Amino acid sequence: MSKLIKIIIVNILLLGFVSLMVITILDATLIDAKSITNIRTSPIPAVRGNIYSENKKILATSIPEYDLYLDFFVIDSKILSLNIDSLSILISSLFNDKSAEEYKNSLLEAKKNNKRFFSLQKQVDYTQLKSLINFPVFKLGNNKRMDVKSYNSNKGGLIIKQRMTRKHPYDLARRTIGIDRVTSRRVGLEGSWNGYLEGESGHREEKYIGSNVWIPTGRNIKNSVIGKDIVTSIDVLYQDIIESSLKKKLLEEEADYGCVVLMEVKTGYIKAITNLKRLESGKYFDSYNNAIGTKNEPGSTFKLISLMIALSDPSLDISINDTINTFEGEFKYFDRTMEDARKGGYGKITIKESFEKSSNIGISRIITENYKGKEQDFIDRLYSILDHDFMLDIAGEPKPSFTTPENYLWSGVTLPWMSTGYEVEMTPLQILSIYNAVANRGEMMQPKIVKRIESNGFVSNQNQFTPTSMGVICSEKVSDLLIELMKGVVLNGTAKNIKSEFLELAGKTGTTQINYTLRDKEEMKYQTSFAGFFPADEPKYSCIVVINNPKKQYYANTVAAPVFKEIAEKIYNLDFDLFRNKNEDQIKDLKLTDNKVLSKKRLEFLSNHFEINKIDYLQKIVSKTDNDLKKGFLPDMTNYNITDASFILNNYGIHVELSGRGKVVNQIPEPGTRLKDIKKITLFLM
Structure with a gap:
């Protein structure tokens, strides 16, 4: 074989080897590329x-x-x-x-x-x-x-x-x-x-x-x-109370919606808050936060602010025992006539009686006659009280709004109607903050619902939120006078129907016509409210109840005020600090509540302190549970310990999921659900 041929053969072999290597490398690259495209990063x-x-x-x-x-x-x-x-x-x-x-x-x-x-x-x-x-x-x-x-x-x-x-x-x-x-x-x-x-x-x-x-x-x-x-500052027991009390009244009245806020007087912490709106089905659902986000004309609950301004004004010499003529229940301001709820009027009454009876004419005359020619002074004083960001913990709070003398909407009838709660708009929480300040000797506390932020149980100083004062809006002397007026509302005035045997209540009714500009064209609609605090002598909690467009009754004393009373008595019955002042007869007279969370706590407390047979009570619960299961319905497992609850439900083939520790306080699905529709039940414990 010639040398030339050998060279050619070697070159051919080398070329083949190089080609094979290139193909191998390309294949590997393609495989790697394909593998890479089959892998991704996701959050x-x-x-x-x-x-x-x-x-x-x-x-x-x-x-x-x-x-x-x-x-x-x-x-x-x-x-x-x-x-x-x-x-x-x-x-x-x-x-x-x-x-x-x-x-x-x-x-x-x-x-x-x-x-x-x-x-x-x-x-x-x-x-x-x-x-x-x-x-x-x-x-x-x-x-x-x-x-x-x-x-x-x-x-x-x-x-x-x-x-x-x-x-x-x-x-x-x-x-x-x-x-x-x-x-x-x-x-x-x-x-x-x-x-x-x-x-x-x-x-x-x-x-x-x-x-x-x-x-x-x-x-x-x-x-x-x-x-x-x-x-948060929410107390689940108090929350259970306000929701059940409000819902019961809303169902009775077929109202459009309602809200309740319960606040701790000294701190401004919100202990409970609920907003219930009527659905087409007639059921109520916690929907839009009207307590914080909806402002409207408060009506007569605003009269407290009007008198606070007048009683705090050093240029005025006013006593709550001064008399004012309300005439025969009608009084004309320019082309508009103001009326009192009582036909025939109240005649000559004191300022205290004007507030207790919620006389529109009495309150409006006090303000208009004392601020005639200096309306801006009244507005400035009102502005100093309301110019705050009340709720910072939850977004969506609107500012209070009211007409001022420089506004083109101001007229000769603005101030008299404003003094009685019209031509001014506030949220329920803003109204409550004022009432809470009166109960707190004039110091207004910022409403708070977040107490601290925790990370793995650790709380840093900057994540601990202490009570915040928004300043003093009236003196202790004026505060005492206003408290006396609000006590009088419950003892002698528009809310005397909610006088309690167990504790003294203080507050003010408010009934607002919410479509009064259309009174000749549409059926009248009302909003009822009651704002106040308890116990009246040493206030611990303030509360506001608002019920919008009730269909059966429309006065605050029969719609909103009874809800306030029920809430106050139940909380008074549950708060162990307040409990110390009760005697056994008072305890036995108070009704046992049907509230799921509350009933367990009260049963334990009452059975430990008074002669209530806990065993008989629990035997009745067990008997009802067994009957429900035999009929094919899911029973109410509230108050059971987890061992008993699991045993009972597992015997009927129901898978049990647990959340928390202790006894059952709630469950999903609700009691009364057909067993054949249930795959599992979640029991919440505390």
């Missing part, structure tokens, strides 16, 4: 922080729920074939929605088609998932019991998609707690404190398995950071 949503009541009861929390899918490409055919019967029986008994035969057929069909993302079940709770991953096939023959965190979907074929669901164990103060939603604006505490609650998202690696399905690889690039917890 790991942070677990949202909890919202707690004052004594650390959970008002809102995030609970994991799981959607489960099967990757039959991973599941071994032989293992499935050997275990299909037992697996189908176990799944059927766990979820109780299909027969074992139906599950068996659907699993075999999915395996036959080698489905990679077969939907097994959605909205599975953690307890169910812990059981499921230890079923045959999914467990892969492991002898040790597996947990959720260590489960590998690449081996067991079970794809677990976790999502966090916001739960409200007590189902109380829903609008104030708010709504956590991604697709639209968050509201309430969930919205205003979202920056603390939301935490910090992480990132994880996911791989593509086909059919537009991505599953986690198990590698987290960055872990998420749990959100901080919000501790």
